Amino acid sequence: MTGAILTLIGLCLLVSSTLTAAQTAVFQVSESHLRTLQDEGFKGAHALARVRGRAGDVGSSVRRVTGVLNLGSLGIGVATGVLTLGRGGPITNVIIAVIIVIVFVDVLPHSIAARYPVRLALTSAPGLLALIRWTRWISGPVSLLEEALVKNGEEELSIEERELREIQEIGQKEGILEESENLLVERAFRLDELTAWDVMVPRVDIFAWHENLTLADIVDSLADVPYSRVPIYRDSVDDVTGILYVREAYERITQGMHDLKLHRVSRVPFFVPGSLSLAQLMRDFQAKRIHMGIVADEFGGTDGLVTLEDVLEELVGEIRDETDVEEEEIRRLSENQIECDAGVDVREINEALKVNLPKLEHRSLNGLILEELGHVPSSGERLLCDGVRIEIIQATETHVVRAQVTRLTDPKPSDTN
Numbered sequence: 001m002t003g004a005i006l007t008l009i010g011l012c013l014l015v016s017s018t019l020t021a022a023q024t025a026v027f028q029v030s031e032s033h034l035r036t037l038q039d040e041g042f043k044g045a046h047a048l049a050r051v052r053g054r055a056g057d058v059g060s061s062v063r064r065v066t067g068v069l070n071l072g073s074l075g076i077g078v079a080t081g082v083l084t085l086g087r088g089g090p091i092t093n094v095i096i097a098v099i100i101v102i103v104f105v106d107v108l109p110h111s112i113a114a115r116y117p118v119r120l121a122l123t124s125a126p127g128l129l130a131l132i133r134w135t136r137w138i139s140g141p142v143s144l145l146e147e148a149l150v151k152n153g154e155e156e157l158s159i160e161e162r163e164l165r166e167i168q169e170i171g172q173k174e175g176i177l178e179e180s181e182n183l184l185v186e187r188a189f190r191l192d193e194l195t196a197w198d199v200m201v202p203r204v205d206i207f208a209w210h211e212n213l214t215l216a217d218i219v220d221s222l223a224d225v226p227y228s229r230v231p232i233y234r235d236s237v238d239d240v241t242g243i244l245y246v247r248e249a250y251e252r253i254t255q256g257m258h259d260l261k262l263h264r265v266s267r268v269p270f271f272v273p274g275s276l277s278l279a280q281l282m283r284d285f286q287a288k289r290i291h292m293g294i295v296a297d298e299f300g301g302t303d304g305l306v307t308l309e310d311v312l313e314e315l316v317g318e319i320r321d322e323t324d325v326e327e328e329e330i331r332r333l334s335e336n337q338i339e340c341d342a343g344v345d346v347r348e349i350n351e352a353l354k355v356n357l358p359k360l361e362h363r364s365l366n367g368l369i370l371e372e373l374g375h376v377p378s379s380g381e382r383l384l385c386d387g388v389r390i391e392i393i394q395a396t397e398t399h400v401v402r403a404q405v406t407r408l409t410d411p412k413p414s415d416t417n
Contacts, residue, residue, distance in 0.1 A: 016069040021109035022124030023062045028117040044122035051125045053271035061135040197274040200295045200304030204367045211263035238301035242266025271296045336407040342366035342400040353407045366400045
């Protein structure tokens, strides 16, 4: 009986120690070393990059599992000692159990991770990704418990917010705050309420390149790319493996490195959960000195893409830089026909043409086209939908860029609301 219990305690401590060592090793590998590992094709390097981009999820999963294992080991050890040795030495049992747990789940794993960081990180990264998926089922209940425990703290914060809003109102009434400044304060309050989901570019609208393309393959289209950073993917946009900086691509091209594949030029992607508040997202961008994040879904795929510019636009309104294309989102050609950007919300098209195209939350014309056709169309391709003809004007490998929309039936003003 005692042997079985000791074996159980040993297994718990072994798993806990392994997870702690793996987590420590993963974040001891430098960014430059990680890029070298990816360039050289080391097994587990891409998984390691994904784990590093999901630091919050990894820390949360490891913390929950090791917490259960450590408490279980400690409790079983103390209880076994009391039953075996009697009640005379429970304090001694506790002290011995605590020392053993500290050695096995703190001192030992950190020492191993410090000695073999790269080998351990590459080996354990796929397992940590699996751990995130396996522990997702307990995330909901634990999150509810955490919310209940910090409820009082949230009430205090709300009181502080009310006081700040009172100061804001006084400043506005006294003329200290101008209208534009007051609007900026209002938007700042909303950053804690809005999430990455609210401002992200949906998955179907992401412009991306395959990682095995070479610089020679994209050199002709680089000048027309209206972005300074482009995600690259392996099998699909659900498997983003890097972020290509257009400026760095140009630098390699001028150096004559035309045959270099995109995955060897790209940087490690930063993955964020869609529920992350914009306030925290801005702090993360600032801390990591990056401008783009990939919004991951619950299955490890891609929900969308969010940039620092998206967050800042929630504060100061639309920002236009030198890469933005000055083109009308919707250009009316006639009473029954418009030309529009495929990222336009379907509701805007319904209002412009008085039609009734299917509309869902965050539904763009591009999303509608891809759902109706089941594939990414080519330029010139057409489709009919609810009395509307949609002709593709411009498209890439991953999404529609611009389209012409024509109403074929009588207008339906009552259906556009």
